Each structure stands twice: as structure tokens, then as C-alpha cells.
Amino acid sequence: MEKFEFFLDNNVFITNNFDINSLHDFVEMANEKDLGFNLMSHSFPYPYTEEDALFFIDQEREMGGEIFSLDLYIYFNGRIAGVIGLKDIDYLNNRAHIGYWIGKKYRNRGIATSAVGLVSNVAKTYFGMHTLYTKVLVNNIPSINVLLKNRFEISGIEKDAFFFKNIYYSAYIFNKILY
Numbered sequence: 001m002e003k004f005e006f007f008l009d010n011n012v013f014i015t016n017n018f019d020i021n022s023l024h025d026f027v028e029m030a031n032e033k034d035l036g037f038n039l040m041s042h043s044f045p046y047p048y049t050e051e052d053a054l055f056f057i058d059q060e061r062e063m064g065g066e067i068f069s070l071d072l073y074i075y076f077n078g079r080i081a082g083v084i085g086l087k088d089i090d091y092l093n094n095r096a097h098i099g100y101w102i103g104k105k106y107r108n109r110g111i112a113t114s115a116v117g118l119v120s121n122v123a124k125t126y127f128g129m130h131t132l133y134t135k136v137l138v139n140n141i142p143s144i145n146v147l148l149k150n151r152f153e154i155s156g157i158e159k160d161a162f163f164f165k166n167i168y169y170s171a172y173i174f175n176k177i178l179y
Helices: 022-032 049-056 111-124 141-149
Strands: 005-008 012-015 070-076 079-090 093-104 129-136 153-164 169-178
Touching: 005 111, 012 111, 022 049, 022 070, 022 079, 070 111, 079 111, 093 111, 111 141, 129 141, 129 153, 141 169
Parallel strands: 093 129
Antiparallel strands: 005 012, 012 070, 070 079, 079 093, 129 169, 153 169
């Protein structure tokens, strides 16, 4: 896969080339009890191990020369701070799902906002995407704010979208038209 590297103004470096020296920090950051809940994922493990990290890092992301998934690692001041990516890249309909997470100690620094802006631009200019979409739990105010700051719009609400610990949670559906 082609190498992607971006430097942002706020000491943020984003790349799809994982620095294996960051593995311990990555595992420590991902080992957050509520991360799977906030990502609306039953498959995000807790506790998070080095084996989990290596499985994620080594996933196939292209088939037949066509990229269907792009995961970018976010570094802040040289330390791994989070992940952002495009999934389900649909070249026929020119749309993709955007997802991201930032480690607890790196939140509230504008990192996610900058990263979402950058990846929105990458989706448009490199992949030719017309639309980005995602879902966010209605009580995940920080993530909602990141998307609104990047001009994503709430296009609907999915009631009872996520079932976790015997409770149903609703989610906002966000879209952004890129051009």
C-alpha cells in the first residue's frame, strides 16, 4: 500500500506506517475499558493486548490493488495518540465510513478535530469520495463536537442502535458531502 504521511500545525503527525517502537504505548492507550462502547463495537477487546494490536496493525486493507480500508496512526509530540481511518471505501457510490479514537491523555487538544479535517480531505482528493458517514452515540458529546466542527451534519438518529450490557443506546447518523 502507498505510504501516507501528514504533518499538522499542532505537533500532530499522521501516517499509515506504524512505528513498532510505539507498540507498548499503543496497547496502553487502547486498554481503556469504555473504548469499545464509545466505538459502538463488541469486537474491540478489553483488556487490550499486544496480540490484539498486532492483529489490528497487520490487517489486509486492499484487494486486487484497490484499497478498501485505510488506517492512519496519529502521533502527538512523537507519541502515539490515536487512530483514524476510512472503512468500507465504496468506489461505485464514492462514499466511505470515517472512524477515529484518541487516547484519554491526548483528548481535548484539538487532535481529533484536526485529524478528521485532514482525512476528510484525503478521502476527497486521493480516493475521490463524495460522501463520508459515521455513527456516534447520542451521549458522546466530544465526538459529536469534533464532527460538527468539521461540517458534518446530523442526517438522522438510529434508535436503539447499539446493545451493550443489557441496555439499548441510540446514535446520531452523520454525513458530510465533500464536493
